[in-house]
Amino acid sequence: MEINIQKRVLEANENESERLKKFFKEKNVFVLNVMSSPGSGKTETLVKTLNRIMPKIRTAVIVGDICTTNDADRLQSTGADVTQINTDKFGGDCHLAAHLIESTAKEFDLERIDLLIVENIGNLVCPAEFDIGEDARTVVLSVTEGEDKPLKYPLMFRLAHSAILNKIDLLPYLEFDVDEAENNIKEVNPNIPVFRISATKEQGFDPWIEWLEKMVFSKISK
Amino acid sequence: MEINIQKRVLEANENESERLKKFFKEKNVFVLNVMSSPGSGKTETLVKTLNRIMPKIRTAVIVGDICTTNDADRLQSTGADVTQINTDKFGGDCHLAAHLIESTAKEFDLERIDLLIVENIGNLVCPAEFDIGEDARTVVLSVTEGEDKPLKYPLMFRLAHSAILNKIDLLPYLEFDVDEAENNIKEVNPNIPVFRISATKEQGFDPWIEWLEKMVFSKISK
Numbered sequence: 001m002e003i004n005i006q007k008r009v010l011e012a013n014e015n016e017s018e019r020l021k022k023f024f025k026e027k028n029v030f031v032l033n034v035m036s037s038p039g040s041g042k043t044e045t046l047v048k049t050l051n052r053i054m055p056k057i058r059t060a061v062i063v064g065d066i067c068t069t070n071d072a073d074r075l076q077s078t079g080a081d082v083t084q085i086n087t088d089k090f091g092g093d094c095h096l097a098a099h100l101i102e103s104t105a106k107e108f109d110l111e112r113i114d115l116l117i118v119e120n121i122g123n124l125v126c127p128a129e130f131d132i133g134e135d136a137r138t139v140v141l142s143v144t145e146g147e148d149k150p151l152k153y154p155l156m157f158r159l160a161h162s163a164i165l166n167k168i169d170l171l172p173y174l175e176f177d178v179d180e181a182e183n184n185i186k187e188v189n190p191n192i193p194v195f196r197i198s199a200t201k202e203q204g205f206d207p208w209i210e211w212l213e214k215m216v217f218s219k220i221s222k
Numbered sequence: 223m224e225i226n227i228q229k230r231v232l233e234a235n236e237n238e239s240e241r242l243k244k245f246f247k248e249k250n251v252f253v254l255n256v257m258s259s260p261g262s263g264k265t266e267t268l269v270k271t272l273n274r275i276m277p278k279i280r281t282a283v284i285v286g287d288i289c290t291t292n293d294a295d296r297l298q299s300t301g302a303d304v305t306q307i308n309t310d311k312f313g314g315d316c317h318l319a320a321h322l323i324e325s326t327a328k329e330f331d332l333e334r335i336d337l338l339i340v341e342n343i344g345n346l347v348c349p350a351e352f353d354i355g356e357d358a359r360t361v362v363l364s365v366t367e368g369e370d371k372p373l374k375y376p377l378m379f380r381l382a383h384s385a386i387l388n389k390i391d392l393l394p395y396l397e398f399d400v401d402e403a404e405n406n407i408k409e410v411n412p413n414i415p416v417f418r419i420s421a422t423k424e425q426g427f428d429p430w431i432e433w434l435e436k437m438v439f440s441k442i443s444k
Contacts, residue, residue: 039367
């Protein structure tokens with residue numbers, strides 16, 4: 001029963017996300033869906049990313065969390081337009097769905113935005129199943145989480161267009177084989193680019209920023 | 223629509239878990255549900271825990287993962303009876319449900335088991351909503367994940383009977399305020415015991431083991 005119910009929810013979301021993709025294309029906005037476990041460093045990565053790409057790329061952010069506006073507050077400090085979605089009022093949802101992104105995105109002045117980043121809810125499972133009208137997906141894995149996570153949560157890594165290995169400044173203190181982690185990512189997604197960074201120390205950002213800018217400018221023309 | 227569907231699934235699970243609680247009581251087995259984000263160190267914590275409590279407490283483990291048997295292999299090295307549930311064949315479920323625990327638990331010789339530990343799927347959201355017939359819940363948070371997680375994922379921490387702050391050996395290399403993290407846990411769950419440990423370095427285990435043994439022996443009498 002549960003699986004059939006889940007299928008119906010996913011089908012409804014798919015229809016909404018298809019419509020949303022067309023809407024974002026009309027508006028000439030590139031949408032990036034950023035996902036990870038709780039505490040992998042999505043917000044810190046995005047704060048440092050926004051500082052580098054703005055104002056060249058005019059960026060807005062939708063932040064999903066069950067509770068609190070902590071992440072939105074941090075992102076707002078970059079000067080980007082930021083809206084927080086708290087899913088607590090929708091039953092504590094574990095993912096962002098297309099209909100929520102649609103109603104929230106329409107609050108922005110999209111004519112003046114090139115890139116909409118969605119920082120999804122911290123969860124390596126459910127958000128992978130819900131397309132939210134995005135053009136690309138980036139998954140963040142911190143090196144404190146263990147090398148096997150891409151094999152244990154393969155859907156998330158299989159559907160991503162790029163992966164970030166974050167917190168590499170902690171490698172000297174961990175038994176973490178960063179090459180093995182990258183190999184595990186490539187086992188489920190052979191051609192994915194993997195960027196090794198430290199968001200807090202702002203290390204390794206250049207290739208990531210280059211990839212992101214290339215992706216955005218390949219779609220939009222404002 | 224989605225919320226109503228979710229309610230029906232949760233109600234069905236609640237009925238099953240109530241039945242399961244009675245079954246475990248009859249069998250005189252204490253059930254502990256262990257939950258956390260991916261990569262917080264549940265498995266390593268349990269390996270070190272099993273080494274300390276067995277054979278005094280005869281323990282079996284059910285390990286939930288979407289894919290792989292990595293965790294089960296590690297736990298089996300302790301000599302405990304271990305069964306892996308891979309939810310991949312159930313649509314990649316993000317949590318363990320009561321009916322899965324019921325069918326799996328019946329494969330063990332429960333007359334010879336005092337404690338059944340369920341290592342849930344790595345996810346701070348969905349597993350909190352699904353009672354699996356457990357007597358107690360322990361949530362593991364690693365200090366690399368940020369102090370605010372109890373406020374962002376309050377249900378998980380509110381329903382827990384104990385919390386473990388893991389990876390404290392990394393504190394010197396992090397900007398992590400361990401007191402603030404503990405205060406945040408107690409903000410959502412004032413009387414919860416919080417154990418600060420390093421599973422890899424096996425530090426701080428005594429109070430945690432004492433709590434666990436006390437819980438188990440308060441219920442079972444074999």
